[in-house]
Amino acid sequence: MAYVRRRIGGALLVLVLAFIAAYILLAALPGDAVLARYGNPDLGLTAAQLAEIRAAYGADRPQLVQFFETAGSFLRGDLGYSIQSGAAVSALLAEALPSTLTLAALGLVSAVALAVAIAITATHPGLRGHRAARALRNLLRGLPPLMVSLPVFWIGIVLIQVFSFQLGLVPVLNAGPIESLILPVATLAIPIAAPLAQVLIRSIDEVLAQPFVSVARARGATNTWLLSRTVARNAVLPALTMAGLLFGELVGGAVVTEAVFGRMGVGQLTAQAVAARDTPVLLAVVVISTVVFVLINLVVDLLYPVLDARLRRSDAAAPTRRAAVAVR
Amino acid sequence: MTTHHETWTPEQLEHPARPESAAHTEQSGQSEHSAQPQPLLDVTGLRIAYRTRRGQVEAVRGIDLSVARGSVTALVGESGSGKSSAAQAVIGLLAENGAVTGGSIALTGADGVREELVGLPERAWRELRGTRIGLIPQDPTSSLDPVRTIGASVGDPLRIHGWRDRERIEARVIELLERVGLDDPATRARQYPHELSGGMRQRVLIAAALALEPELLIADEPTSALDVTVQATVLDLIDELRVATGAGVLLITHDLAVAADRADTLVVLRGGTVEEAGPTGKVLAAPSAEYTRTLLSDAPSLRQIVDRAPHRPTAGEAPLVRVRDLRQEFHRRGSGEPFVAVDDVSFEIPRGTTHALVGESGSGKTTTGRAIAGFRAPTAGSVLVGDTEVTQLGTGKRLREFRSTVQLVHQNPFGSLDPRQSISAILEEPLRNTRRGNRAERRSAALHHLELVALPLEVASRRPRELSGGQRQRVAIARALILQPEVVVLDEAVSALDVTVQAQILRLLARLQDELALTYVFISHDLAVVRQVADTVTVMRRGQQVESGEVGRVLEDPHHEYTRQLLAAIPGTERAWGHHHRATTDRAESGRSTPVPHESAPGGHRRTASSEEITAS
Incomplete structure (x- = not known):
């Protein structure tokens, strides 16, 4: 199918461009990793010795040659070696990934659940009649903008302060595997749930105002029926796009969250690599996040035509009314 | 929703007319024994x-x-008459901020049990909707869920009201689709709304409304979004199904002609009150209310609404506009075959006359109009306005200079005026763009043109949103005229207006043509209007020129089957085909064969309109 082929081609192009951009940016950083590790005057290495080390790492060859070599080894699945520790980058990542993936996945799932709960309660037509219900509605509608404006590290610190230190509900030290996840997941979920809830509320409002919703009402539909059968599928489309884009937020949030809660993971690894100018690690992290980001958005793109038949039209579209209208 | 307006408590909102409804239920007990049968729907004193x-x-x-x-x-009523509110109240679906504040709505079932609907709890309403009261909505394009199949939408009422057996639902859906005249119903059920035409979608909505055979059908402007020929067939279908199922139909419409054709009883509404009510034939033949007379005299399909001397070209003078072999192709994405929007269209327009381009949506009439105005270079052919070859103007200075020769007035007066500018700024803008006059001259030109289109001068300082639709369209016309064009392309310029406003604008256009010697290209789907305002006409269908010539000749003696179809589809005239099975007998004399004298009409035209003028054409 041409649509799928076009999307996959686009995704691959994005990957290649992201790799090139990341490489150029990292190469443009002042100083190099060799200098960062061995440049310390305490080691007492001479300039000649440093040049030797560079030659050993292949860092003295022209940038273009280095670029293609790195690209080639990435394609083979060889992510290189950390300059800082000398360990294989793939091994470092393999160690850090599971914990981060758990955090990210749980964060995303709770964010979606939270957003859906807020959006449905805030838009439920059954909650329009009574004064108390209207107050709740307005409160919930005010919540997402507030949540968007809170920085992740601040949420993390407040959560630790309140739930661990003051209420003593969740231990910070010597926490079990599940207990240690509660607060980081909450920290991560809140800023992601907020824009999602905002988009959902807006699109549910829009769909509820559509004539086909009043038609369904005129057939005797209940509010629950309306939300689950008619509104949900129409309103989920914009939210889906948003969810795909929010993955970027998830990566950034994971870095900060892991730093605040002192969890080992890709976030911590990244933070350390930045501090040490550990280019191979950074490049690997960037490429891996790009791959995941592109994959998620590819899935979103491919889901669209499944959910909305109007986007299913292939290039050899049958003559439709819409074409005629566009022409008019 | 802030507090101090909320004069109603939630309880009142839900049961605003409790005491009365109680009274009615008592009455109903008695009425069961009375000899006179209760009407299906009985609305009294509704507020x-x-x-x-x-x-x-x-x-x-x-x-x-x-x-x-x-x-x-x-x-029947114009926008703002309260007709839609009344319909919504009957099905219990008023907007959130609306409520029934008085009166009664009573539904009497076949078993003679009278049920009061005002104050009914929501749960009871839900059981009624779809089962006893069905709705045929206004706009078929947006009234079907775009992401669900036709079959799912038609099956909705069945599932909502407790049908669980999948196969039974599917069988019923296909039966319903077949009943509303869709070919290959099994395939249609699997299709999505965007794959169907407007008329087919309206049939689908009718099928869904009929799913549980309701006793009362509310048809809320069921055809106002459809082409005329489709409108006629959809109304025929509703008629047919009404006869077959014995349902009562409450038809909401702004079009008196549609009502005249289809209704047994007319209720004319204006400003929330009934102006006149009675059997259709009686109301049309001898309207008692002044407003009904105005509505009648402004309905283009029932009466001559514009007094206009036909314009004959001066002998020997070359036509002002000459369109030759016009062809417009549009490229479709991903497809080698271009879409031909206009295919070999040729006509000539003598100076000072009106040429109408008639056709349904997608016929290419707008594309042709835009080619004359120089908005799109056609794929092939020539458009000559005066001595200017419009297709050769390019995109630069010459085209901009040509713009003052041909001006365009759009259909939608809401979208075509900048909401942020004052009316005088809107009128002066074309002058500023063409660097004509100084500030004072532009100002006085703007005021002069307001006067020309009969708007009060105070309008100059207002914004578009403070004006009514008719006033906005007058502003749009004034703006088109301010550059003193020779040709004005009117693209469905009166289609979005209420009949009385439409009649006023048409009279204004006729007057301006006489005063300023304008040449009009009148794009319309409405043959009833066209035959009153145009001198020559080109009938288009799917980009092809079907017929072209003098209005009298083409409409009296149509050579092409499609022109005949269009003519037959005009509501209010005796339709040549179709199956009229009416119970009322006095329909024939319903203002069609009896001359109706007209004392006055808005705009001060004194005339006597006889129906001969109309049936003659």
């Missing part, structure tokens, strides 16, 4: 109010109407 920022606004102020079993009652 509806909306809470707005400016306090409570009453949209319906005590109307009475009834729908008998198996008959059609038409609720």
